[in-house]
Amino acid sequence: MFEDLKKIFSSSEYLGYYLQGFGNTLIVTFSAALIGLILGFIVALVKIAAEHNKWMKIPAFICNVYTTVFRGTPVALQLFFWCFAVFTIPGFKPYAAILTFGINSGAYISENIRAGISSVDKGQLEAGRAIGLSWTTTMVRIIMPQAVKNIIPAIGNEIIALLKETAIISIVGSTVGTLTFDLNEAAHTISFKTSYIAAFMIAAILYLVVVYIFIIALKLIERRLRKSEKR
Amino acid sequence: MKSANEKNVKEYKAKYLNKRTAPIEPFDPEALLEVQHLSKTYGHLTVLNDINEKIYKGEKIAIIGPSGSGKSTFLRCLNVLEDPTDGYVFFEGFNLCDLKVDINVQRRRMGMVFQSFNLFNNMTILKNITFAPVHVQMQELAKLKRLNLKIKIGNLFKKKDCQVPPIPVETNKKKIKADAEENAYRLLKRIGLEEKANVYPSTLSGGQRQRIAIVRALAMNPKVMLFDEPTSALDPEMVGEVLNLIKELADEGMTMVIVTHEMGFAREIATRVLFMDGGNIMEQGSPEKIFGNPENDRLKDFLSKVL
Amino acid sequence: MKKFLIGMTTAAVVAATALSFTGCSNDTLTVYTEAGFAPFEYVSNGEIVGVDVDIMNKVGEKLGKKVVFENVSFDTIVDAVAAGKLTNVGAAGISVTDDRKAKVDFSTEYYTANLYVIYPASDAATYESTTTDGVTGVYWESMTGKTIGIQGGTTADIFLADELVEGGSLYDTETSKATAAKTTFQSLNVAVSDIGKNTSVVIIDELPAQQLVKGKDNLKCAPLYYKGGEGEDDEIACDTYAIAVTKGQTALLNAINEVLEELGKDGIQQLVNTHLGL
Numbered sequence: 001m002f003e004d005l006k007k008i009f010s011s012s013e014y015l016g017y018y019l020q021g022f023g024n025t026l027i028v029t030f031s032a033a034l035i036g037l038i039l040g041f042i043v044a045l046v047k048i049a050a051e052h053n054k055w056m057k058i059p060a061f062i063c064n065v066y067t068t069v070f071r072g073t074p075v076a077l078q079l080f081f082w083c084f085a086v087f088t089i090p091g092f093k094p095y096a097a098i099l100t101f102g103i104n105s106g107a108y109i110s111e112n113i114r115a116g117i118s119s120v121d122k123g124q125l126e127a128g129r130a131i132g133l134s135w136t137t138t139m140v141r142i143i144m145p146q147a148v149k150n151i152i153p154a155i156g157n158e159i160i161a162l163l164k165e166t167a168i169i170s171i172v173g174s175t176v177g178t179l180t181f182d183l184n185e186a187a188h189t190i191s192f193k194t195s196y197i198a199a200f201m202i203a204a205i206l207y208l209v210v211v212y213i214f215i216i217a218l219k220l221i222e223r224r225l226r227k228s229e230k231r
Numbered sequence: 232m233k234s235a236n237e238k239n240v241k242e243y244k245a246k247y248l249n250k251r252t253a254p255i256e257p258f259d260p261e262a263l264l265e266v267q268h269l270s271k272t273y274g275h276l277t278v279l280n281d282i283n284e285k286i287y288k289g290e291k292i293a294i295i296g297p298s299g300s301g302k303s304t305f306l307r308c309l310n311v312l313e314d315p316t317d318g319y320v321f322f323e324g325f326n327l328c329d330l331k332v333d334i335n336v337q338r339r340r341m342g343m344v345f346q347s348f349n350l351f352n353n354m355t356i357l358k359n360i361t362f363a364p365v366h367v368q369m370q371e372l373a374k375l376k377r378l379n380l381k382i383k384i385g386n387l388f389k390k391k392d393c394q395v396p397p398i399p400v401e402t403n404k405k406k407i408k409a410d411a412e413e414n415a416y417r418l419l420k421r422i423g424l425e426e427k428a429n430v431y432p433s434t435l436s437g438g439q440r441q442r443i444a445i446v447r448a449l450a451m452n453p454k455v456m457l458f459d460e461p462t463s464a465l466d467p468e469m470v471g472e473v474l475n476l477i478k479e480l481a482d483e484g485m486t487m488v489i490v491t492h493e494m495g496f497a498r499e500i501a502t503r504v505l506f507m508d509g510g511n512i513m514e515q516g517s518p519e520k521i522f523g524n525p526e527n528d529r530l531k532d533f534l535s536k537v538l
Numbered sequence: 539m540k541k542f543l544i545g546m547t548t549a550a551v552v553a554a555t556a557l558s559f560t561g562c563s564n565d566t567l568t569v570y571t572e573a574g575f576a577p578f579e580y581v582s583n584g585e586i587v588g589v590d591v592d593i594m595n596k597v598g599e600k601l602g603k604k605v606v607f608e609n610v611s612f613d614t615i616v617d618a619v620a621a622g623k624l625t626n627v628g629a630a631g632i633s634v635t636d637d638r639k640a641k642v643d644f645s646t647e648y649y650t651a652n653l654y655v656i657y658p659a660s661d662a663a664t665y666e667s668t669t670t671d672g673v674t675g676v677y678w679e680s681m682t683g684k685t686i687g688i689q690g691g692t693t694a695d696i697f698l699a700d701e702l703v704e705g706g707s708l709y710d711t712e713t714s715k716a717t718a719a720k721t722t723f724q725s726l727n728v729a730v731s732d733i734g735k736n737t738s739v740v741i742i743d744e745l746p747a748q749q750l751v752k753g754k755d756n757l758k759c760a761p762l763y764y765k766g767g768e769g770e771d772d773e774i775a776c777d778t779y780a781i782a783v784t785k786g787q788t789a790l791l792n793a794i795n796e797v798l799e800e801l802g803k804d805g806i807q808q809l810v811n812t813h814l815g816l
Contacts, residue, residue, distance in 0.1 A: 084731055093736040126312060127349035127444075131363045131451060132339030141362070145353040173687060173732055175721040185722065188613070192691060193637065196617050 004198035014190045017176075021186025022206050024179050028098055029163045035102025036162070037155070040109030043067065047114055052135050063110070070107035076168055078104055083172045094179035097169050105162050109155055116151035117143060149225045156218040160211055183207065251317050251328065258321040263288045263455055263486055264309060269318035271304055271510075278304045280510035281318070286455070291481050292488045293497035293518075296507035297533055302490045305507065306459050309488065310341045323454070339367060342448030346460040348440040350432040350447070357428040360418065360447045361411040367451075368407045375400060411450070418446040422476060438469025442476050449480075456480065458489040494537055498522050506530045567603040567790075569594050570619065571630040572612040574726050576749035577813030578631040578779075579607075589809045590629035593648075593781070596797045601790070611724050613691025615782070616641055622784035627794075631743065633693040633777035643787075644780040645794045648806055653694055653762040653775040654747035655681075656740040658733055662758060665739070669772040675763040676739075677772075678707040684738035685719045687729040693777040694741040695722065707765070726750060733757065743777075745810065 008014045043063045050060030070078065079100050087096040120143050128138030167184035174185040187203035253268035264286040271279040278301045286292055294302045307313040308320060311327045311334055320327045322337055351359050379397045386394045419425040422442045432440055441461060448456060458477065462470040474496050481487060481500045491497055497504060497518065504521040506514045506529075514527040522538075525531045571579045571590060579588035586607045598605035608625065610618070615628040620641040631651070634644050655676040657665050669675040678701050688694040701708040702716040710717050721737055723729035729740045730750050742750070747759040762775040783791045801809070 080728075084728075084735070088735040090736050093732075121347075121349075123345060123347050123349040124351065127343075127345060127351070129335075130310060130312060130338060130341075130343035130345075131448065132335050132337075133363055133366065134335050137366065141366075142351050142353065170722065171724055171728065173721040173723040173729060173737065175685065175719050177719065180721075188690065189722070191617070192613070196614075 004194040005202075007194050008190060008198060008202065014194075017181075017186040017190055018183070018202065018206070020176070021181055021183035021203075024181055025163070025166055025183040025207075026210065028094075028101065028166045028169065028179055028182060029159070031098045032101035032105055032166065033159050033162055035099065036105030036109050036158075039102065039106030040113055043106065043110035044113035044117070047110070048117055048139070067107045067110055070104050071111070075100070075104050075165055076171060079168070079172055093172060097172060097180060101162060101166060101169075104165075105158060108158050112154035112158060113147075113151050116147040116149075116154065119150050120146045149222075152221055152225065153218070156214070160214060163210060163214075164207065251315075251319070253318050255319060255326070258324060258326075259285055260324065262286060262321070263290075263323060264488075265321040266308070267319045267321070269305070269308060269320065270316050271301070271308060271313060272316045277510050279308065279315070282510075282512060284505075284512065286486070286488065288454075288486050289484055289502075290486055291500055291502045292505060293501035293503075294488065294490045294505045294507060295492070295494065295497060295521075295533075296513075300507040301510045302507050303459055306457055306488060306490050309457055310338050310343060312343070339363075339451050340454045342451060342453035342456045344441070344445050344448055344456065344458045344461050346463050348432075348437070348444045348464075350440055350444055352432055355429050355431055356419070356424070356435075356443055357412065357415055359432070359443065360415040360450045361408070363447075364411045364414070364450055365407055368402070368411075369404065372400070372402060372404070372407070414450060415446075418449060419443075422446060436469065437465045438472050441465060441469075441473045445473070445476055445480075454486065456485055456487040458487065458491070460490050460492065462491070462493060492537070494522065494534075506533070508533070565603055567594075567598050567601065567605045567627065568625045569605060569607050570610055570615045570625045570628045571607055572615065573607075573609045575612075575631050575743075575746050577745055577810055579629070580749075580813075588813055589649075589806065590631065590781070592809050593794075593797060593801070593806075594627065594629050596801075597790075597793050600793050600797060612689055613724075616691070619782045619784050622787075626784040626787050626790055628782040631746075631779050632782050634780050635693065635696060635777075637696075638782070641785075642782040643785050643791055644782060645791060646798050647778040647780045648798050648801075649779040649810075650776055651743040651745065651779060653697065653741055653777070654744045654759045655762050656730060656733065656742065656747050656751055656757055656759045657738070659756050659758045661738075666760060669763050669774075670766060671772060671774070673761065675761045675772070675774070677763050677765050679765060681739060682708060682717045685721055685736065687721045687723055687732060687737035687740040689726050689729060689742060690722045690724060692742065694743070695720075697775055698741060730757070745814070749814075 043066060046056060046059045046063045050056040079097060082100040082103075083093050083096045087093070087099075124142055124146065125138055128142045129135065133141075166182060169180055169182050170185040170188070172180065174180040174182070176189075183203050183206060187199040191199035253270075256267055258265050258267075262285040266282055266284050269279055269282040269284075270277070280301075282305065294305065296302050304313055308315050309322075311320060315328060318328075322341065325332050325337055327334060327337055350356075351362070354362060375398060379400070382395050382397050389395075416425055416428065419428055424439060424443065427435065427439065427443075432443075435443070445456075445461075461477065462473050465473060470493070474493065477487075477489070477496075478500055489497070489501075499518075501518050503515060504518050505512050506521060506527065508529050514521065514525070514530050521530070522534065525534055571586065573579045573581050573586045573588075575588070577588055578590045579586055581587075586609060591607065594605050594607075612630060615630055615632065616638050618625055619628040628642070631649075632638070632644075633651075634647060638644070655665065657676070665676045665680045666674050667677055667680065669677075686698060688698055698708075698720055700706055702718065702720060703709055704711070704714075706716075708716055708718040721729075721732075723732075726740070726742060726746065727750075729737065729742075733740060734756075740747075741762060744761070751757040751759045764773040764775060766772045781794050783794065798806075
């Protein structure tokens with residue numbers, strides 16, 4: 001195995017593959033995370049607003065269907081659906097894949113956000129309304145800041161899962177030079193001339209490094225949010 | 232014929248459309264708060280049963296009764312925190328159950344104090360007290376500015392003598408904030424907690440939090456204060472300081488409605504005591520009458536257990 | 539509770555180790571294959587069938603072992619056989635290449651297959667040309683500027699990789715860049731369904747190619763040719779199949795070679811025809 005490792009590290013072509021794959025994985029993950037956050041936020045907001053505003057009942061129903069369908073089906077199936085059945089424009093495949101991951105994450109993130117908001121004591125909303133503030137003001141200025149403390153760890157978890165999930169992007173076909181050539185596929189390509197263990201171990205270490213940095217950033221954010229709970 | 236049809240329509244509306252069927256009687260302009268035919272049901276459980284009551288300015292109403300009698304629900308219906316199934320609540324002539332009335336504006340003139348304090352955990356004490364007044368006044372300011380802008384634009388199209396003068400703007404953001412903070416400090420000083428102005432609620436004791444909650448409600452200059460079992464969640468040592476503050480408010484002439492289990496306190500400050508049981512007001516009268524000379528059997532039973 | 543947990547963990551560990559040795563157990567022969575390669579292995583009525591399946595079943599009879607087929611992704615087969623832990627045999631229309639010979643032992647070669655190109659019927663003019671053999675074929679050069687889909691690890695992958703670098707027909711020496719793009723798929727069906735969308739053509743062996751375009755009016759396939767130099771004949775791209783065996787498993791290797799010799803070229807062609815429905 002060590003000869004294989006030496007072979008990998010001495011070949012600029014292989015290192016180039018790893019670099020490309022690493023970069024592509026990060027781009028796909030964070031683009032999908034962004035889409036997921038925005039989508040999840042909107043969906044969660046619609047569902048929460050439906051409790052207060054009866055005009056939101058139909059949009060809330062649509063959001064429930066969205067959450068159920070995209071949490072209830074495998075991501076691989078969703079990839080095939082979006083990349084081969086819906087977006088068949090040539091050249092759009094990597095972006096369709098990013099969209100798939102974004103839509104899938106959005107469903108999970110919306111539930112995280114909704115749960116975070118529900119976990120805030122009902123008395124906060126009552127006090128805000130009893131003092132004459134509107135529902136929107138109470139939600140935005142009083143409930144949301146408190147909900148964020150519970151939401152951030154859950155969303156952080158989801159993004160870590162997303163990073164690993166993007167490894168299946170190669171089932172729709174991976175082309176060197178496009179975003180579909182992720183870290184997993186890079187290790188795969190390199191494993192043909194070397195060995196599986198060496199190639200994938202390096203990929204695994206790279207995944208671990210990203211996750212570790214992300215976890216540290218998450219801990220810093222959580223610490224800052226806990227400022228108001230100091231005793 | 233016509234009246235029978237009307238009755239059927241009414242029944243249909245009540246059963247299936249959740250519309251209120253009680254007749255709206257003209258309200259008493261003297262009364263600050265008035266409830267007419269107030270009912271609240273959860274499915275088959277009737278929590279409030281056709282209550283009619285008037286509360287005048289300067290009155291201090293104490294509501295006592297066993298748990299499950301509907302005391303808290305009644306109080307919460309007064310500012311429509313609980314939506315009445317039937318009946319109406321009038322505050323200063325405004326029908327709070329009418330969807331056309333802006334409930335937020337009305338609630339600003341009522342202060343509510345909760346059993347579990349409900350201070351805003353993400354804000355400092357000072358922010359807790361000044362948030363609502365500042366927010367409301369800033370909204371008014373923004374509205375005024377928008378109106379002035381409309382007037383100005385309108386004036387561009389009018390001749391010199393037809394022009395409408397813009398409304399003078401008398402406050403600005405800084406002044407609003409400064410006034411609110413000054414008021415907050417004054418109130419905090421009154422309860423002796425001014426050094427706690429910049430801490431978060433989680434660092435304070437229950438008694439301190441409840442007093443700050445009362446002060447937060449006072450910062451909006453309400454016409455009536457509603458207290459929902461204010462001392463029930465406090466340690467016995469802290470009950471006294473909260474009750475003293477409420478007594479001070481009572482002596483200053485604040486109209487208040489208190490749901491409480493503290494019979495001694497009710498006897499001391501109330502001008503009228505209501506005894507509720509099973510969703511009805513069973514008996515009411517002055518404290519001497521209720522505590523010294525109870526007529527109703529349930530009331531006698533209740534008092535024998537609590538006193 | 540503690541005892542229960544210890545018992546469960548021990549049972550799980552024992553079960554896992556037992557399962558991991560099925561490749562080497564004495565009465566079962568685990569064969570790794572990729573069941574998307576008609577007529578050599580494909581799924582019919584819920585079972586894996588094909589030419590390779592028939593050959594290995596005969597080997598099982600000869601050795602007195604039960605044959606179990608594991609359907610995995612193609613590019614993991616050679617490495618799995620090389621490791622020898624989970625399986626000792628890979629029968630999946632595997633072509634003999636020098637890289638693979640270094641990792642595993644190969645049986646005698648039993649089939650020569652040409653590489654075919656699957657392309658949209660509407661683009662026939664772009665790709666088809668008449669070769670020196672007199673047949674309609676596709677030259678490597680006709681795929682300049684296209685996106686070529688292949689199944690990872692197959693000879694199509696290996697041959698294409700050679701064309702995309704210096705010295706190959708899909709490489710521009712002036713810009714030092716490849717003139718075509720390679721998209722790697724794990725499954726042929728996915729690759730073919732991508733034709734016309736993100737992929738222009740798919741390169742795969744002859745018989746699977748013909749099976750894949752059967753019944754689809756919008757796709758055609760034709761053999762892949764290397765253009766011959768001045769005065770030389772065009773050469774068809776082809777490779778030979780053999781069965782991969784873990785190095786050192788001589789008894790198994792001999793049994794396989796015996797079966798192949800007994801079948802002979804005709805026997806194999808007969809099996810191919812049966813599975814083609816001819």
